[in-house]
Amino acid sequence: MINTEIRDNHKLPTSCMEKAPGGIEVIQTEVRYNETTILEGVDIVFPPGKVTAIIGPSGCGKTTLPRCLNRLSELAQGCKVKGQILLDGENILEMDPMLLRRRVGMVFQKPNPFPKSIRENVLYGIKATQMKCDHDATVKSCLQKAALWDELKDRLHHSAFALSIGQQQRLCIARCLAVNPEVILLDEPASSLDPVSTMKLEASIMEMKGEYTQIIVTHNMNEALKVSDYVAFLYGGKLIEFGETKTIFNHPRHQETQDYITGKVY
Amino acid sequence: MKILSAITMVISAFALVMGCLSLSLNTLKAYPTVLLFLMSLSFFSLFILVRQTTKKNNWVMLFFCILAAAFAVLHMILPEYLYGFNLNAIIHSSFISALLLIAIATPAICYSLFYFFGATPKALDISRYPLLILPALLILIVYTLLLAQVVTKGVSSFSWKILITAFKSHNWVETVWKDGWPIRISHTILQAGMLNHILGTLLLMLMTAIIALIVGVGVGVYISEYSKGWFASTIRFSSQVLRAISIFILAITAYNLVRYARGTFLSSIICGFYYDEIGTKHIASGSYLTAAIFLALLVIPIIANATEEGIRSLPKEISEGSFSLGASREYTLSHILLPWSMPNIITGLILGCAEAAGSLTVILFLAGTGEYGVSPWNGVTSLTYFIFNGQFGRTLGNAQFYDLNYKYQYMAAVILLVITFGLTIGALTLKNKVARRFKGA
Numbered sequence: 001m002i003n004t005e006i007r008d009n010h011k012l013p014t015s016c017m018e019k020a021p022g023g024i025e026v027i028q029t030e031v032r033y034n035e036t037t038i039l040e041g042v043d044i045v046f047p048p049g050k051v052t053a054i055i056g057p058s059g060c061g062k063t064t065l066p067r068c069l070n071r072l073s074e075l076a077q078g079c080k081v082k083g084q085i086l087l088d089g090e091n092i093l094e095m096d097p098m099l100l101r102r103r104v105g106m107v108f109q110k111p112n113p114f115p116k117s118i119r120e121n122v123l124y125g126i127k128a129t130q131m132k133c134d135h136d137a138t139v140k141s142c143l144q145k146a147a148l149w150d151e152l153k154d155r156l157h158h159s160a161f162a163l164s165i166g167q168q169q170r171l172c173i174a175r176c177l178a179v180n181p182e183v184i185l186l187d188e189p190a191s192s193l194d195p196v197s198t199m200k201l202e203a204s205i206m207e208m209k210g211e212y213t214q215i216i217v218t219h220n221m222n223e224a225l226k227v228s229d230y231v232a233f234l235y236g237g238k239l240i241e242f243g244e245t246k247t248i249f250n251h252p253r254h255q256e257t258q259d260y261i262t263g264k265v266y
Numbered sequence: 267m268k269i270l271s272a273i274t275m276v277i278s279a280f281a282l283v284m285g286c287l288s289l290s291l292n293t294l295k296a297y298p299t300v301l302l303f304l305m306s307l308s309f310f311s312l313f314i315l316v317r318q319t320t321k322k323n324n325w326v327m328l329f330f331c332i333l334a335a336a337f338a339v340l341h342m343i344l345p346e347y348l349y350g351f352n353l354n355a356i357i358h359s360s361f362i363s364a365l366l367l368i369a370i371a372t373p374a375i376c377y378s379l380f381y382f383f384g385a386t387p388k389a390l391d392i393s394r395y396p397l398l399i400l401p402a403l404l405i406l407i408v409y410t411l412l413l414a415q416v417v418t419k420g421v422s423s424f425s426w427k428i429l430i431t432a433f434k435s436h437n438w439v440e441t442v443w444k445d446g447w448p449i450r451i452s453h454t455i456l457q458a459g460m461l462n463h464i465l466g467t468l469l470l471m472l473m474t475a476i477i478a479l480i481v482g483v484g485v486g487v488y489i490s491e492y493s494k495g496w497f498a499s500t501i502r503f504s505s506q507v508l509r510a511i512s513i514f515i516l517a518i519t520a521y522n523l524v525r526y527a528r529g530t531f532l533s534s535i536i537c538g539f540y541y542d543e544i545g546t547k548h549i550a551s552g553s554y555l556t557a558a559i560f561l562a563l564l565v566i567p568i569i570a571n572a573t574e575e576g577i578r579s580l581p582k583e584i585s586e587g588s589f590s591l592g593a594s595r596e597y598t599l600s601h602i603l604l605p606w607s608m609p610n611i612i613t614g615l616i617l618g619c620a621e622a623a624g625s626l627t628v629i630l631f632l633a634g635t636g637e638y639g640v641s642p643w644n645g646v647t648s649l650t651y652f653i654f655n656g657q658f659g660r661t662l663g664n665a666q667f668y669d670l671n672y673k674y675q676y677m678a679a680v681i682l683l684v685i686t687f688g689l690t691i692g693a694l695t696l697k698n699k700v701a702r703r704f705k706g707a
Binding site: 075127 | 581584586587588590591592593594598602606
């Protein structure tokens with residue numbers, strides 16, 4: 001499943017470089033917060049260039065899983081990750097977290113633009129990681145990819161806090177794209193958005209398919225059905241089922257999956 | 267009813283103002299008795315009117331009426347000075363009359379408001395306002411009187427010449443050889459002025475601000491971001507305790523430091539020094555640097571606290587967003603956390619600088635007359651010390667300074683006020699600008 005060619009040719013990412021999406025393999029991973037076990041024995045292969053949706057009831061660890069993939073979970077006290085998580089064959093638990101996070105971008109549940117101008121927001125990652133590239137061109141291309149350029153091209157120097165929530169969330173996507181990651185983690189990105197913004201967001205996700213490996217956490221079945229190629233169903237900290245979206249939604253193999261998708265229980 | 271309660275309202279409002287004034291002035295002997303009688307009268311007429319219209323007796327109002335009459339009589343027979351009664355001081359009768367006036371005027375205003383607005387529940391609400399406003403009014407009047415006194419005296423004694431010359435008081439004897447004979451010429455320079463004190467205040471503020479900003483922000487960042495557990499709480503606790511130390515103890519410590527540093531290799535820095543007109547080096551009783559360090563000890567906890575609060579007020583998602591883009595901890599700190607908490611830091615700094623400008627206690631034992639220049643290693647002095655010396659210089663043995671400068675102590679006070687006001691206004695504008703820029707409000 002892992003693309004060996006990409007692994008061999010891997011170099012430091014820069015915004016100007018074309019780069020292939022990376023695959024992530026999670027092997028027997030266990031996550032514990034102090035005494036509580038959040039995830040237990042999870043085995044998933046996220047295929048490169050595809051959209052994988054993580055679904056499951058609240059408290060099943062579906063937010064924790066993507067946070068392990070860019071090691072943001074380490075920021076919380078008492079969190080321990082055991083097992084192996086491979087990004088293009090490298091174990092991320094042994095990588096430098098700064099380098100890892102440049103390759104694995106993340107969009108959060110609540111839009112979290114920085115208290116800076118729109119332009120500064122997009123360029124933040126580039127400046128923080130000291131990449132060398134054409135700033136103006138990067139801002140333009142990233143905002144275009146996030147379908148924001150036409151709305152915002154006249155007010156790039158305004159504060160990002162003045163934008164609407166939907167625009168803020170798409171700005172966060174643009175910001176994430178600027179460092180040109182291989183993988184993008186989306187943690188319930190549409191949960192605080194209105195229907196129109198959600199549609200635009202889903203359109204951008206569909207557009208980014210093939211270019212980036214995307215992992216989207218969602219509790220909206222329609223969204224999962226619409227945007228994802230693969231679905232992972234988590235329940236009680238365990239991976240119950242993983243497969244192609246159509247297969248999971250039409251012919252789930254497990255009773256729990258069937259119940260959750262049809263909304264019978266939970 | 268309306269007319270009567272309006273009249274009562276005017277009388278009692280006047281009585282209230284008079285009462286507040288007589289807290290600080292003792293020349294209003296004639297008014298209180300008349301006012302108290304008038305209020306008693308209006309209470310009585312209100313009582314009668316209410317009894318006629320509502321067929322009910324408001325006994326509380328009658329009680330206040332009798333009380334006001336009693337107070338008026340009491341005030342008539344009050345001697346000008348009170349002593350005895352186990353009091354350790356002599357109290358002027360104006361103080362008592364102020365208390366009597368306020369005690370009667372407040373309920374009078376409340377009742378007149380109540381009946382003026384027609385005795386409805388809303389009127390009851392309105393009639394409670396005076397009770398809320400009274401403390402604010404008292405404070406306002408006291409501060410206005412103080413400020414007015416300082417400003418009028420300061421402006422009337424204002425002089426440009428004093429502003430731009432430095433205080434000098436020095437005698438020395440020069441020996442000139444003429445025809446083989448020594449001729450001794452005595453020189454004296456006596457010059458009133460406060461230039462060095464103004465510059466000294468500014469320098470002291472600047473140095474304190476720099477020291478306290480560097481250390482305070484460092485401590486705040488360390489507590490909130492880097493240190494976890496008992497060590498952080500120990501630092502936080504000790505900085506709070508440091509804030510609670512009596513300033514006088516710090517002053518004594520500073521004095522002892524200077525005393526023991528004298529004669530050692532550090533004496534030039536800690537004690538301060540100056541050269542007089544004929545080039546002799548003198549050791550001062552404390553340098554600007556020492557004073558600034560001890561003042562900074564007071565300001566550091568304020569700034570550390572402000573920094574910590576500012577950093578804590580940043581939503582966690584935003585710093586996580588920064589980390590998720592591959593930014594290092596230091597980059598996040600300098601580009602997100604510190605700009606975000608900048609308004610808080612500036613507020614802390616304003617408080618700190620005002621403290622440095624107005625604090626006398628810390629530099630009480632260090633300060634000199636400030637004759638010889640203003641730089642970090644010269645003897646410390648400031649406007650507060652100028653004011654202090656203008657009042658007590660003769661008692662403390664600074665007779666020449668007192669004689670030359672005592673006339674200008676109010677002018678110094680006004681300049682100190684101007685400096686602190688200017689600083690505060692400037693810093694507030696800066697803070698608003700920074701807040702708008704970084705928070706996009």
